[in-house]
Amino acid sequence: MSTQEYKDRQFLAVIGDEDSVTGLLLAGIGHVTAAPDSQKNFLVVDNKTDNAAIEAAFERFTNERKDIGIILINQHIADRIRHVVDSYVKAFPTVLEIPSKDHPYDPEKDSVLRRVRRLFGE
């Protein structure tokens, strides 16, 4: 892992419900790359979004984009693609599960916290 590799990672990405995305975009993390492909670094998920689309976005943010350092994902959405999130072990980019407005945070489900717990045998 060269220094250069994460020097370029200067954006955050977010996969979340509308409110979470709106809030985070307000904070100014939204970025759309230059035309013509104009890739967004955020994905709004609602009940109609199918899991394949979420997985594809997760895949894109974690593996394809080289400019993303942190991926924020709503916990209840992470639950929908739990197997993908759990099997993601790379340190870069970091995947962070965040609570959403309608789904309070549950530490039991967090893949990283579960690792913490397992390590300390709790």
Add this chain to the structure above:
Amino acid sequence: MEGLFFNVNNGYLEGIVRGYRNGLLTGANYTNMTQCETIDDLKLQLGPAYGDYLASLPPNPSTSSLAAKTTDKLVSEFRYVRANAVGSLAKFMDYLTYGYMIDNVALLITGTLHERDTRELLDRCHPLGWFETMPVLCVATNIEELYNSVLIETPLAAYFKGSLSHQDLDELNIEIVRNTLYKNYLEDFYQFVNTHPEMSGTPTAEVMSEILEFEADRRAINITLNSFGTELSKADRKKLYPAFGQLYPEGTLMLSRADDFEGVRLAVEGVGDYKAFFEAAGLGGGAGAPGNMAGGAGSESKSLEDMFYQKEMEISKSAFTRQFTFAIVYAWVKLREQEIRNITWIAECIAQNQKERINNYISVF
């Protein structure tokens, strides 16, 4: 005199609307609501007022679905009144919906500008601002087409005409477009209530003038405050002020020159109400101290926005003291909207466990 024939066409509806007004939640209801521990409790409290509409909600619904359902009730009541309205009341109620249409059109323009599929945007449109030709807007794929062939067909065409070209839609910030439309709409509405033969000189014109003037002033003040630090120039800003209201023309002229919160305060000093608002907000939630309420610290002082809402509710409430007027329809819609906002706010505070600010709702009954 005006009361002589009012009831021939509009008596029934006035009765209905007054009935609706009595159905609004009272201070006691709100006090009960703020004691709720969960959204389900809140739902139970809302039972008598909203019963059927909330029945289909799942246990512990999200606040947004709660807001959507309460809005549904307003919409269906409004539609009922609208369906029974005839003559100038029907026209008056159409005017009422134009405000929502502006928001919807702005939304669709945004979608078209970014070449999104605007069809999915229809769900996001405010139901009160729905008009028959709205789905047609989705046919347009570029802004020129939208402007030349579609917007012309909408009731809002008059507001575009003369002040916005299709290039403007492309270049100007959507917020400027929206506010230009809104300014034109307010002026038109004002003109309508004051010149329409059935309304001029009646309590309708009187009450509506007060409400609309207040609305115009509020927008002028807000636009000024919010434009600080943006690329909106003073000349452009001036174009967004409605050309009536208590502040017009001296106050708006001063507003157009204001550079900071203090300048705005000076500009509105001529009007007693606003002066009081600014004094109260001077140290608190004014634009001069942004971030004051951020972070959710239980700020006691009310923001300017809150005071405007409070004032609007008081005007709306007093509209019901008048008889033989269409203004009560307008007032009722505004009161109901505020009620929905209050419910959403209380639900939000409960959901986010932020009880210390739960009393920030506005109740006038």
Add this chain to the structure above:
Amino acid sequence: MSSAADREAVFPTRQSLGLMKAKLKGAETGHSLLKRKSEALTKRFREITRRIDEAKRKMGRVMQIASLSLAEVTYAVGGNIGYQIQESAKSARFRIRAKQENVSGVLLPAFEAYQTEGNNDFAMTGLGKGGQQVQRCRETYARAVEALVELASLQTAFVILDEVIKVVNRRVNAIEHVIIPRTENTIKYINSELDELDREEFYRLKKVANKKQRDTAASDAEMKQKREDKAALALLDQENQAPEEEDVGGGDILAGEDDEDVIF
């Protein structure tokens, strides 16, 4: 006989014994160093996990506050601004920078949030209504995101440290349980082999010495015999040419005998 199986394939020579001894010493030093490194990392790791646990719990609260401020915007604007926000997002104002921190030779990346100046995609949002709330909400969310970035740094450190500690511990265990015993076994093996060789050599030398002794004794006896025979012969014909004969013959026989012995 595990020792025979678990040792390095070396020729049991003195040179490789020296090499093995050096290796054992190196392994022991390495073991203690790595052990210390692992301890330092684990200490750091525990601290990080504790902070993650704390931060994750705190995050719930931070996000709630942020959500409420968004609710405030919805309240003030009187509608949902989500779509407009999504469409007007163009260039990130809030970005992150990765820097590195050195913990016992492990480079831990840490994110640092910074805001670029001058581009504000949402300055106009809520112009007519609720603009102040929008700006406040932005600040609240920016603070929330800062907290999230901090948490992300911790989490990255966690993942990397976890990996590194595993590797280090694996090495420590490998040295402790495989390399050191094996080297010790090899040394033992070499030592025993060398001892064996020593003993063999000693035995051989002894054998040689024995044989030599025996041979010498035999030749001595033979010589004595010859001398006695000669003396007897000389006694028999003492009167004639006895003195010369005696010297030459005795010397020749002796030399011949000796040669044969050496060749054998």
